[in-house]
Amino acid sequence: MTTFNLPDKLCITGGNLSENWSQFEQALSIYLIASGLDKADDERRIAILLNIIGEDGVKVYNSFRLEKKDLKYEQVIKRFQEYCNPKKNILYTRFMFYQRQQGADEPFDCFLTDLRKLVKECEFKSEDEAIRDRLVLGTSDMDTQKKLIVEGNSELDAVISKFRLAEIGRKHAEEVQGTSSKPIEVGKVLKGKSPRLIRCGWCGQQHEQNLQLCPARGKECTKCKKMNHFASVCRSKFVKTICQNEEHNTNSDEEFYCGSINKMILINKEL
Structure with missing residues (x-):
């Protein structure tokens, strides 16, 4: 008999509730499809959701006071979405996005990943343009920033590529310069032994x-x-x-x- 991993319970009280629900809903959807239960009737899918969601999630469900007769699975999902995603303060979420600066020693990909996460809450018309602008204006790489500003209107993919190449180039240069400026250090790593x-x-x-x-x-x-x-x-x-x-x-x-x-x-x- 084939078994499938059950999703974790929905965490109501800890962390970012909106993000917790998004992860739970995705995991539940994957489980239903993998187990062949995505085509089950509404009553059974609601029962599966409540069986998996946990005690706190069931309490939230009971607070909805939904009529059990002819209740649809999509209705329950929508109510949980509304509960877990209250009205956003767009000005505040955009403020947090605009304030994000790359740290002096922060890897470029960490900066990019955090911007992609922050932009989801901002409801920009073009997320790519917003991320591109923040990458250029919030970077700690002043040399690449200057080149991109001179170019004027590069696409997001081109901006990402240039920042990554610049970061790799700096690392290679540091390795070469570090080796050439301290030739006596070479003996310290021979055969993995510390020098006498x-x-x-x-x-x-x-x-x-x-x-x-x-x-x-x-x-x-x-x-x-x-x-x-x-x-x-x-x-x-x-x-x-x-x-x-x-x-x-x-x-x-x-x-x-x-x-x-x-x-x-x-x-x-x-x-």
Whole structure:
């Protein structure tokens, strides 16, 4: 035996009653068609509606005080529509529509979806024109707005397409610029592992165990005038003693990096 999902009860007391009814009526219509009950007589379809709508919905139905004799299903639906959709304040609904602005970091499609929802209550002669105008005038994308105003009278689909393409272009540009402006970040995502950080004895800062990342590399110490370290970590009186028995070669990357660790250990012990 084939079974069908029953619609949820009509929510009378919570949320937007008009929207709740619209969703309930659609779900009920789908259920009746799917189950083959859409052609049933009026009495049976009314009984199905009242069986599904819930206790609060039945109380609303009883308040209609409809004559049961020769009662039509469409009459009941109409009364629920009138109850759930009271007279609209058009000026207020349009005010809310006109006030809608796109947030600074709000995705374009979220802005568009909300405008499509708001416009349903406004009863404009042309919803497409109203949405188009609000997209252009309420956008946070000033560059695309300027281009569309210069064009003057683009259709809604063209406006949507241009805003979406502009948003995609900005995201791609941010990704490219972010990668090129911070090349040292690439190593942090290799193999999905976090980099090993050290407290560098040459610059006094924390960075990866990589000679190329040391900001002191190629810099002259303002204290001792030697290369490849900062004055803030300069230990010239100790380095001089240590270097008496050791040839100091700054041309070798390996000696510079590995030697720095050994020398700093000796320095720390002497301190």
